[in-house]
Ligand SMILES: Nc1ncnc2c1ncn2[C@@H]1O[C@H](COP(=O)(O)OP(=O)(O)OP(=O)(O)O)[C@@H](O)[C@H]1O
């Protein structure tokens with residue numbers, strides 16, 4: 001579950017204050033796929049990073065997977081991202097030095113508690129299988145297609161069985177057919193009970209969502 | 223993050239930038255190699271020097287005063303009273319007198335079993351000195367060193383350096399074979415003629431046969447003298463009616479090396495002289511070796527520091543290029559402390575790898591240098607087999623110092639990496 005209450009965000013450009021979010025209220029329940037649409041520069045990514053505990057410089061209150069973010073130490077926040085949140089980005093953001101499988105293993109290797117490599121590898125292989133990429137486990141990202149890379153990124157996001165998936169333009173770099181595949185993958189994750197929040201300006205994505213919210217002038221409206 | 227996970231991720235990061243990793247490892251390797259090589263050279267040369275000049279830091283050789291003003295008062299004489307007074311000086315652990323044998327003694331033939339090394343018909347006059355057993359006790363490994371009253375073989379200690387000098391100088395000059403390598407001469411007996419001198423007028427009225435048995439080799443015995451128990455010398459003096467004219471020398475053992483200067487001054491105040499010839503030579507050589515080694519190690523330290531700087535510099539550059547990757551790590555759950563640890567671990571891996579390779583390279587270079595140098599140098603007494611010494615601690619330092627230097631060099635880049643703002647970098 002994601003809950004944002006009265007979230008504000010202001011960038012500062014020298015003397016000038018640029019208010020981007022002016023009081024955002026949002027609640028996404030488990031099993032729900034919610035899309036946020038809005039023009040470029042409206043603050044969609046900014047909102048997503050606040051909801052994912054990556055950005056701490058904001059006003060208002062955020063709760064992810066029943067954990068209020070206020071006052072969490074950087075280490076606790078990182079652990080929360082590791083356990084409860086899965087990020088998917090427009091540009092995939094896979095690490096070039098690692099194979100597809102190893103990219104999926106990454107969150108597991110960052111775990112503080114016992115890192116049994118064989119176990120992590122096995123679960124990563126399961127996650128890759130889930131997105132239909134078991135055959136490409138050994139391939140480096142450079143040798144995967146855009147759609148395949150995004151599926152690896154989704155496998156990495158679901159590897160730790162998070163409660164929340166946050167996706168920023170996940171189909172922005174993909175063609176229509178490939179994009180459809182990714183969107184239906186998000187639908188499946190939501191049906192499995194995950195909380196899925198997707199930021200997009202693509203119609204086809206929002207059509208798959210249970211709810212579509214518009215970000216405009218720093219506020220959300222349906 | 224567990225240590226395993228840390229290494230896994232650090233290795234992956236290094237793999238992503240192989241070229242940078244290799245260049246950094248090479249820098250660490252050069253630092254390590256120079257450090258290990260210079261340290262081992264300094265240590266090896268000082269070992270060799272100590273073999274040539276085996277002066278012990280705690281020994282003080284007291285001899286009778288040169289200008290014997292005290293002779294009138296009995297002050298410059300090294301008699302039993304003087305030995306007692308010297309032993310009572312603060313800082314003295316022990317005092318061992320020496321008494322030169324005034325009865326001639328000659329070796330008329332070879333030790334048993336070593337006949338091939340004896341020019342036929344040669345008789346060698348041997349200067350003999352009686353020493354307190356304590357002086358050589360550490361070199362006897364439990365063998366007895368007491369006067370045999372019953373006419374048995376007299377235990378004798380020779381200078382350890384004498385064998386080396388014999389092998390490298392005397393044997394070639396006499397054109398006889400060298401001693402077989404590794405042979406232990408301890409226990410070997412040699413016939414002697416007591417009272418016999420190769421200068422006919424000096425031969426005593428009574429000459430009789432005896433034997434010496436080699437009880438040990440010691441660096442505390444003069445190079446060209448045979449040391450026997452003090453009691454043996456006293457007995458022979460009694461037998462031949464010679465008076466003991468006082469000790470020729472008293473060796474003081476200081477409690478600590480720091481006590482030595484005080485003892486030297488005290489002995490001089492008592493009207494004695496201090497024989498500093500060997501010590502001074504050893505100290506000069508030691509100082510030269512120390513200063514040279516120090517300079518080389520300093521140079522190596524500078525090279526390690528330069529390697530650390532190079533690693534710091536190239537890591538900072540690579541961190542700036544890797545901001546996005548670092549942000550991704552943060553997104554999947556790396557805390558700033560984890561990011562810092564990953565960068566430090568990368569540097570640590572580079573340092574350990576470079577250190578290990580550099581240390582191995584140093585071992586190789588040393589072996590090569592030994593081969594070349596020993597091929598070029600003529601054979602001389604105390605010629606070292608190697609100019610290097612590689613105790614375990616040097617090898618450990620060869621890995622630890624570059625690793626530590628690399629990690630220290632990575633502190634600033636690691637701090638930069640930990641400050642990467644993932645939200646700003648990813649959007
Ligand atoms: N670090 C920053 N400093 C100043 N302004 C910033 C910073 N980051 C973002 N902004 C501004 O905040 C606004 C919102 O940015 P954001 O990336 O959230 O937009 P977006 O809705 O995701 O746009 P797009 O659809 O193009 O991705 C933009 O006008 C952007 O210029």
Ligand SMILES: [Mg+2]
Pocket residue numbers: 044045046168649
């Ligand atoms: Mg955006």
